[in-house]
Amino acid sequence: MNTLVAEARATRVHFDPNTMWVDLSDGRQLGVPLAYFPRLLHASHEEREKYVISGGGTGLHWDNLDEDISVSNLLMGIGDHTRQVA
16 A cells, blocks of 8 residues: 555645646645546636635545545546546
């Protein structure tokens, strides 16, 4: 088991036009394309900023967008499972 994945916790989330940036408790910063998460991609800046870091930093939640993201899944490169792949 990779302990870095198990121990990494989100401390902050911010966005640029194409990327969600997640600051981690171990000092890393993870950039994830918004295209991985269509709800966030199509949300307004104000909607994206209304997130909650849950589970002591293990999850990210947007109540108004019905979006929940696991930090460990982000680190493993797992995107939105609700997307349909063509």
